[in-house]
Amino acid sequence: MSTMTDNQSGPMLAADGTPLKVSLARALRRQKIRAFLLIVPLLAFILISFIAPIGDMLFRSVENGIVPETMPRTVVALEDWDETSGEAPSEAVFAAFYEDMKVAMEEKTHTKLGSRLNYDTAGIASLFRKLRKPMGNIDETQPIKPQFIDAEEDWGDPEVWQTIKRLSGYYTSSYFLSAVDMESTHDGIQMKDDFERIYLTLLWRTMVLSVAITVSCILLGYPIAFLLANLPLRTSNILMILVLLPFWTSLLVRTSSWIVLLQQEGVINDTLVSLGILDDQGRLELMYNQVGTIVAMTHILLPFMILPLYSVMKTISPSYVRAAKSLGANDWTAFWKVYFPNSVPGIGAGAVLVFILAIGYYITPELVGGTSGIFISNRIAYHISSSLNWGLAAALGVMLLALILVFYWLYDRIVGIDNVKLG
Amino acid sequence: MSALPPYASKAQIAWYYGFRVICALIFFFLIVPILVIIPLSFNASDFFTFTKEMLALDPDGYSLKHYRDFFTNPDWQQALRNSVSIAPMATLISTGLGTLAAIGLSQSHVPFRGTIMAILISPMIVPLIISAAGMYFFYSRIGMQGTYWGVVLAHAALGTPFVIITVTATLVGFDKSLVRAAASMGANPVTTFFKVQMPLIMPGVISGGLFAFITSFDEVVVVLFVGSASQKTLPWQMFTGLREQISPTILAVATVLVTISIILLTTLELLRRRAERLRGMSPG
Structure with missing residues (x-):
């Protein structure tokens, strides 16, 4: 039917004589381009200033160029060595190593290489730092291997050469293995000794503390959100200020007030002592442990629980509860069977938000957490600024990021990104 | 909830007041830690706690020396100078670029809108320590680590998601026929934008800008890594102060910052009301 009409009257024409379809397509394309031009500056900016750094971190967590670049000849020579033999490699490897190190010492890159290898096998860094001693006295006309081992017998240790051979590629999984407390030896990949397993413990503790913080936020946030959603608007707007003021106050201000409150000579302990509840020797240790981290972070993240809960509860019609009561439910049943199930999406949204924020926290655990209340983030910061093991910091960062993305995906399923509400 | 019916049972009355007491305690937990530092900042001694003189309301117990x-x-x-020179510049960049992008994103028929949105929002989702680590690695590679512009760009990137979210939210309530009406009366797109669209979305732009400003002004993790000693901001100084030598000057600074946040909060509330009023005027 419609094809017949088309055949009879031909395509519809726009004012300038082009077919309407073409004209519309052109207008839409122009609109698309205009929209795109508005977005492009920011997109480029974010890609350069934010996405590229994240990509750099991903790259650094596997990058290992320093070993093959500093000792190219040794890496080639080591290919023929059987690392399971339990013996130091042959003369050829030592000769290649001697050549590589002559260059490296001139460029002063040998200590850097030593620190890199030291991340995998402790003790190598000092071997490389003292390299001048064996290197200085080498008689190039004689076999080099015995001279090296005579000057510094640790160079005859096969473990040193196993480490070099294992790390001879441009890319390595060794940082990720360390990040999950594993190591790769010539027997294959295995867990580290019990006392050396720190990162999985730390990751587990980060999760447990974040769950504890999330649960306390739910317990404290639910009554407040319920009250705010059910009071008359005028009253609830005033009370809302009490929620928004902490939300808007600087993180460091809130952390410092918790230090003021929780420390041994702090306000809480002083009050308890002056009330006679505690004696002066029995002051509570509220800070520099997990209690401090949980209390301070619950306070800091509570608004992030209350605000989404409130916006969900606002949409629950009061007539549901009234209907339940008119059908004979008592207050508790009406709440538990009718109101509460309707508010669960709010709990889900708030909980995931608080959990995501908590798991990546750095400042508050650093200041009030002591040693037992710190998070994986504090370890990342430590590796960047103190131990300078950037590869491991990057690997831990990638792990944390992956974890967060999983939860973020969950959040997106529950509430959607576009529904993030502020203030 | 709002009022107790006259036929309420004793248990209902007990619960009604009990619940309010619980809520009052939680509000107490929320607000007192922030208020407690205000009197302490006027402490005449160098302690972090209330002295006997302060509790006795003796004027000698109070002083302005920490403010001095x-x-x-x-x-x-x-x-303070660093904070004041970094935050406005970062705000300017993120508000400008963010507003343009939000307008672009609100058009119909934007290809890959979901992906673009996810990329633009990502600085808000990625934990600060990871952003800081990545930026530290990347910025030291390109020689921007420890420079003013390095910190400004990093902070601008962190602030843009807030601008996008608030401006997009304002644009949702924006009536497109106003633009069409302006165009049909002969206004060119630029005039339409400045005379029609801009005044209506202004509250969203300003509150997004405030969010971006506070993000930069409060931010410590990224500046700790991306900045060097000459970009030391107020939060950074507070952080080192809290970690190394605890001086009550921090409490004076904290009080100043609380005052600033109260001002910001009030401004935002006024803007929100204005936005609602404006939206009420336009049909739809």
């Missing part, structure tokens, strides 16, 4: 220290100590003044 804040306004005369070169470390704090340098930190």
Whole structure:
């Protein structure tokens, strides 16, 4: 039917004589381009200033160029060595190593290489730092291997050469293995000794503390959100200020007030002592442990629980509860069977938000957490600024990021990104 | 909830008041930690706690010396200057670019809108320590680590998601026929934008800008890594102060910051009301 009409009257024409379809397509394309031009500056900016750094971190967590670049000849020579033999490699490897190190010492890159290898096998860094001693006295006309081992017998240790051979590629999984407390030896990949397993413990503790913080936020946030959603608007707007003021106050201000409150000579302990509840020797240790981290972070993240809960509860019609009561439910049943199930999406949204924020926290655990209340983030910061093991910091960062993305995906399923509400 | 019916049972009355007491305690937990530092910042001694003189309301127990220290100590003044020079520049960049992008994103038929949105929002989702680590690695590679512009760009990136979210939210309530009406009366797109669209979305732009400003002004993790000693901001100075030598000057600074946040909060609330009023005027 419609094809017949088309055949009879031909395509519809726009004012300038082009077919309407073409004209519309052109207008839409122009609109698309205009929209795109508005977005492009920011997109480029974010890609350069934010996405590229994240990509750099991903790259650094596997990058290992320093070993093959500093000792190219040794890496080639080591290919023929059987690392399971339990013996130091042959003369050829030592000769290649001697050549590589002559260059490296001139460029002063040998200590850097030593620190890199030291991340995998402790003790190598000092071997490389003292390299001048064996290197200085080498008689190039004689076999080099015995001279090296005579000057510094640790160079005859096969473990040193196993480490070099294992790390001879441009890319390595060794940082990720360390990040999950594993190591790769010539027997294959295995867990580290019990006392050396720190990162999985730390990751587990980060999760447990974040769950504890999330649960306390739910317990404290639910009554407040319920009250705010059910009071008359005028009253609830005033009370809302009490929620928004902490939300808007600087993180460091809130952390410092918790230090003021929780420390041994702090306000809480002083009050308890002056009330006679505690004696002066029995002051509570509220800070520099997990209690401090949980209390301070619950306070800091509570608004992030209350605000989404409130916006969900606002949409629950009061007539549901009234209907339940008119059908004979008592207050508790009406709440538990009718109101509460309707508010669960709010709990889900708030909980995931608080959990995501908590798991990546750095400042508050650093200041009030002591040693037992710190998070994986504090370890990342430590590796960047103190131990300078950037590869491991990057690997831990990638792990944390992956974890967060999983939860973020969950959040997106529950509430959607576009529904993030502020203030 | 709002009022107790006359036929309420004893248990209902008990619960009604009990619930309010619980809520009052939680509000107490929320607000008191912030208020407690205000009197402490006027402490005449160098302690972090209430002295006997303060509790007895003895005027000798109070002094302004920590404020004096804040306004005369070169470390704090340098930190204040840095904060005041970094935050507005970062805000300017993120608000400008963010507003344009939000307008672009609100058009119909934007290809890959979901992906673009996810990329633009990502600085808000990625934990600060990871952003800081990545930026530290990347910025030191391109020689921007420890420079003013390095910190400004990093902060601008962190602030844009807030601008996008608030401006997009304002644009949702924006009536497109107003633009069409302006165009049909012969206004060109630029005039339409400045005379029609801009005044209506202004509250969203300003509150997004405030969010971006506070993000930069409060931010410490990224500046700790991306900045060097000459970009030391107020939060950074507070952080080192809290970690190394605890001086009550921090409490004076904290009080100043609380005052600033109260002002910001009030401004935002006024803007929100204005936005609602404006939206009420336009049909749809």
